[in-house]
Amino acid sequence: MHRAGWLLLVCTACAVARGAPMATCWAQRRCIDVSVVPNADAGPCPGAGCSYTACLTVNLGGAGCRKDGQVSYSCVKDETVCNAIDWFRGDGTEVGNIGDGHTQCQTGAGGTSVQFLLKDGRGCRRSTAQYTDASLPGGTAVTCAGQRVAGTSGCTGNAKGCVWTVDLPDCAPTPAPYTPAPQPTPAPYTPAPQPTPAPY
Numbered sequence: 001m002h003r004a005g006w007l008l009l010v011c012t013a014c015a016v017a018r019g020a021p022m023a024t025c026w027a028q029r030r031c032i033d034v035s036v037v038p039n040a041d042a043g044p045c046p047g048a049g050c051s052y053t054a055c056l057t058v059n060l061g062g063a064g065c066r067k068d069g070q071v072s073y074s075c076v077k078d079e080t081v082c083n084a085i086d087w088f089r090g091d092g093t094e095v096g097n098i099g100d101g102h103t104q105c106q107t108g109a110g111g112t113s114v115q116f117l118l119k120d121g122r123g124c125r126r127s128t129a130q131y132t133d134a135s136l137p138g139g140t141a142v143t144c145a146g147q148r149v150a151g152t153s154g155c156t157g158n159a160k161g162c163v164w165t166v167d168l169p170d171c172a173p174t175p176a177p178y179t180p181a182p183q184p185t186p187a188p189y190t191p192a193p194q195p196t197p198a199p200y
Helices: 003-018 025-029
Strands: 032-038 051-058 071-077 092-098 103-109 113-119 128-132 141-146 162-167
Touching (some): 025 141, 032 162, 051 113, 051 162, 103 113
Antiparallel strands (some): 032 051, 051 103, 071 092, 128 141, 141 162
């Protein structure tokens, strides 16, 4: 085979490998970014001591990412409501052909978890992954599992995606109100008796 033909085959193989689907948790891990930001108040989570907004962004330029083109689909939840771990069916909207830079966010109460779903290729199946990101508040733990492992359903009942669970930090303890220590009550002043002068 001519050298030019050999190079063409090599480059074609590289392109195929580069565009491989993100069909496992670890493949997706290299192609996503997760952020967690504290909110000024409980926001859409009434009764909670605090709330956080977590976002998942597709980053096909990430170190080690071998995905090109578009990701098959995600089941996106409403970021204006208080989210938690639950089934996506009925709560999410399927968004297909996701491109690089696509971001979805969820708000949850402090001390709870929120979940994102991302499916590409044949799906996640029984894949799992776990890591802790020290750059996120409280060293946020992020875990991933195939839907069949996580026990969740997709927007349409499909159970082939990867489910990313983000554990939101606990709320900071509310400081107790300052109460000054009681001061001792001073004894009333009583003047010392004076001697009676002798009669003149």
